[in-house]
Amino acid sequence: MNHGPIADLSANAGAVVAANYGDASVSVVRPDSAGAPARVPVGGEPLAVALTDDRAFVVVSAAEADAVQVIDTRTNAVLATYPLAFTVTAVAASPDGKRAYAARAGHDHVDVAVIDTTAERVGTVDIALGATSVIDSLAVDPSGRRLYVAVTTSTGSRLVVVDTETAKARKSIALGAPIRDLAVAADGTVYVLTSDLAARGVIEVIDPRTFAITAGIGAGTLPIQMALSANGALAYVVDYDEVAVLCTVTREVVETITVGARPMAAALNTPGDRLYIADVDGNVTAFRVAAPAPMYSPFDAAAFDQVRELAPAGV
Template identity: 30%
Template sequence: MPSVPATRSNPSSECRCIRRRTVQEDIIDERRDHNEQDPGPAGAGRVHRAHRRDRVCRVRRGGTGANAPHGPAGHQPERPGHPGHGCGHRRAVVQRNALARARGEPIAPGRRRRPAAGRGRPAARLNFCERRLEDSEMKHNASHPNTSHPDARRAWRRLKHLASLVAVAGLAATMWAGTIQTPAAAAVRGAPKAYVGLFNDNAVAVIDTRANRVLTTIPIPAGPHGLVISPDGLRVYASSDGDSTVSVISTSTDRVVSRIDVGKAPHGLAINRSGSLVLVAVFGAGRVAMIDTVRNEVVARIPVGNPHNIAISPDGRTAYVASQQPGAAQLAILDLAARRQVGTVPLDKTPRALTFSPDGAALYYTLAGSDAVQVLDPKQNRVVAQIPVGASPHHPFFTANGAYGLVVSQGPGELAVISPGTHTVIGTVTVGRLPHWIAASSNGDTAYVTNEGSNSVTVVDVEKQRVLATIPVGTAPRKIVVQPGHAAKDAAVAPAETPAQAPPVTASAPGAAVSTAPAMADGSGAVRIQNFAFTPAPITVTPGTTVVWTNADAIPHTSTGRDRQWDSGPIQPGTSFTVTFDKAGTYTYACTIHPFMQATVIVKP
């Protein structure tokens, strides 16, 4: 067999060859179609002329056969034993078939190669009966294994045991999937649920955010205060400041599944983004408790004076605590990895609520007696802006995407919508009386505001800044959280309700009386409530003196004796409360709504 010299293929010439062949095929196919529409000598002549032009083109390039060069070094050499079967041969076959189609002639089928035995073709084929016999033997052997040998019997027993384990594991996985649901699966089943702490009802209300109605209430210990929800929406944690516990609620059953003892009078809660850690502001014990949510137990306690609310940075490394210790108000800075306090931000007023922006670049917080939201730069720990809002702002909040900041102003009963970029209020929405807390849907379109004075929750369209619904929930709703997911936009819109006035409050101490008319007492028996403080804080009187408390703030306060010797109940703005002291002694009292407000009455003969 003659040897063929090896030649190097030129990629550029190969590409040109392929392009010329493709264009030529297109021309022939186009003229063939035209010939079918216009048969006759003229049409056939056009096809023949195209064939001649193609032949002339190949002759000018240096040949008409398979050995015609394509490019400087040629395109594809002939294979040994197959002369004339290069690129030119393939093009000739394509053109011959195209001309045959144009003339209406049959196309000769190409030679099909049969695979040799061992390359995808069996050496011998079984007929139908033989195949059925072989299949039946295989099935019999699979169901009736030969276990006469001891090793075979042991292997067969192990196989059956493994199969039973796999079946049990599959059943357990099915049961687990039925009880543990992801937020996406929950969203498929229905709208997310909202959970509201009812301070005076000692319960947590569960709201269907699609129907905007209360589904059920969950009893917990006295004084529901803090409330957080796990990122997956499966657990709700609720603190009770009339007790010493944090209740763990399962959102799949809406029942308390665990209680964790944290210390006296726990207030606000915070949870990190992974859901592995819950911080508890234990106001009465003067410390922050750290709860491991996997074990549901306290793993550390960090001393902080009268902690009230907490905010955890988005990276989960740092927490800022609103410390309401009288005479030492501050933001305490905690290192969560080291589990200790590493810094403070001293304040001239008592901090109330605080929250981080989603990117962690700003910390919004409010102060008692200040009608502005404070903007803190956490890197420098200094205030970089103040955002004027309505009287007595309480809870600042950010939508999850950071597009809007929100804050409730308790004096006018409104929700302010803030532009985080400019630190300005871009709109307000009137809600209920004494709004307390804010939650929002995952996309930030819908906000939920608790109205402690109206016993309701207001549903607000944040973008359009309008009320969608008002939901009656129970007595004194405070904190609220919402499961991950989007609220239903097509939910029925309930008209906003005019809150009913609270019933008159009676004093519990003999000689005490409530006055609903504005009153300003003169002399030594006058106490003014203003800027979240009793003035004068210690007041000295003689036996038989009537002390008058007048509320000059924009929100209610109480005057309550330490041992409940008297209890004013909520003293509304512009009204007063009186108590007559007949016996000598020192009487300590506080506001039960804002426990950091404390003072004394000293009775001397």
């Protein structure tokens, strides 16, 4: 059974979680299991999902309030619901799963709600003022000490870095075009996907030590999302009707992937050897890809010869 378009997708070593926004549910898929995907009702439209080892943090939009729901991906049970003021636009989780970060847009400002799942409390990090401001994406570095916040306003976009220990914004850098997605490699390098009609898609590469842009890589026409290999060598960019496999070293597209319908989201599993693509028809397709290798190693295009379709998400 198909549960409609998928808004977001996240994966780890043992599970894939898809947000079925038209069905008020998420699907938990276990690629190495013969069982059917589990459908977990969430009581509203799920818009974004962040996945740790055994927890999925799901942004749910409902008439009463937006919220972040915590789902145990082993039991498929909703463990907690955190109603939040204002409109929630993105979510990220700390590597240990003890904190979730929810981006919010208020009447005249944007901030990040910090959900401490151990202490069962919610704090706030103020980010920016302005009625037109919105946070389009969040990403936590592998150490858990830095939270990157993508802020778009009527005049451009900025990447803000937050110290997660002090809950204070420390630095920001102007990028211009709207930010569509963020990813952080294992070495802390930040990859920022931007796009607009003038510049088209660009991945800005930022050195976390100097917080300076070190490269700008062309990335499609109007991309909406990306998945990044752990070593930062490959970016899987979701464009209008395909997923482009971009080598960030040579700055070349080494492969393009199409599925049965328009792709909406992509995610890599933790080992980095499986790519999952969700489409507008509600299907999730799995591809075996080359696992992360040293930056000088070429992309193994032959890995795409092995393709296995999963059952439609939400079955």
